[in-house]
Amino acid sequence: MSKLTKEDLHFFLLKLHSLTGIVPIGIFLTFHLAINSLRTVGVRQYQFSIDLINNLPFLFGIEVLFIYVPLLLHSALGFYITFAGRINVRRYPYYHNWMYTLQRITGAVVFAFLVYHMGTTVVPKIYYGKELFDAAPFLIDAMNREFQTWGGRTLYLAGIFSAVFHFANGLWGFCVSWGVIVGPAAQRNAGVVFILFGLVLGLLGAATVVEFSLHPVPVAPSLAG
Amino acid sequence: MTRETIALKIKRQDAPGAKPYWNVFKLPYLPHANVISCLQEIQRNPVTADGKTVTPVTWDCNCLEEVCGSCTMLINGRVRQACTALVDILEDPIVLKPMSKFPVVRDLQVDRSRMFENLKKIKGWIEIDGSYDIGEGPVFPEKIREKAYALSQCMTCGCCLEACPQFTLTNDFMGAATFSQVRYFNLHPTGAMNKEERLEAVMKSGGIADCGNAQVCVEVCPKKIPLTESIAEIGRETTLQLLKNLVLK
């Protein structure tokens, strides 16, 4: 490719924005919600999954490269895109304009939620270091505490549902932007499929929240440790 | 119910950048009148409802049959052509405002040259003149002609841009009409000779990747042009072009 100009870079970054929303962030979200829903099967299974993940080799590198950097990039570009436009859904209240508007609102909600969520989970982990940080008991304890109050439950449900909406609708937007679905019928049908997908993901998240709220079972120190 | 008079509330502005103000006019009701004929009536007798003689309201219009696009304005808050806005089916008072996404020249006249500049950027024409003969135009398959015909009806009116949340007065977004014209000229067998240049013209700041898929454009286009299909199609072609540029060039 010939020399990269500022104009090309703009296009490239926006493409990267929509791509990072799916790979890796969307995929991470799907696994995150699916794995956490193991909590509805039992605390042991849940704890086992946490231990498994936290004992992965090169975990920190994987997290930085596949979660933190793409998340920051996606968020920064997302805010840039949001502020480049002007929401007008009140004057033009069509379905997709609502989706456009909600996509921006949920993006901002998820961002705020992640500052809190990561601040209470990832930051202690980095702060204490791997040796001193026993992931499973710490995280399960923290979550048990969160879901004791309606404030915590509301916060997490808002975060989860916003993230799920943003991802499901983002999948649709990605498919249109990249030209995977072109015709009106294809766009409509894909919309239905992604709504169903979003409902399933939302259900997994909600089930986990309900389980934590009803049965805040404390855990013993790490199984694998 | 017989109406005696109708009221027009018009947002006015004397010069680019000047402070806007409002005038209300009362006109005798005429059946089958449209907004243009009302504006012509005001031109003949520019007296406001409170009896002040003012400068006549200016506006753009040309064809009077919704094919030129020049009389586009906000009528009761909705972007549309004044020539096909029939007084009989409009709510009273009729509120007229210039489009908000283009610089105002005067009163209801706006400067839509941004659209024209974008058409130049994407080479919105078919190259037939050159230093050599490029031969006869190839046969146009009927299926493609049908598609192209729908796209050819764009009159650069600006409705799709006025209603687009991603298109603002100050950013550089090109908007639906431009992307649809890329598709239109690339569909033509002779036009396709400049396909890559057109695609690359929208793979820039303000280009196709800036589209947020709010899809209001397709709802407000008076010519019912399948704009969202055009956008997705150009999305596909530019994605492929990007890959091509990355690995083949």
Ligand code: SF4
């Ligand atoms: S695409 Fe439709 S709304 Fe947009 S400028 Fe052309 S005719 Fe007007």
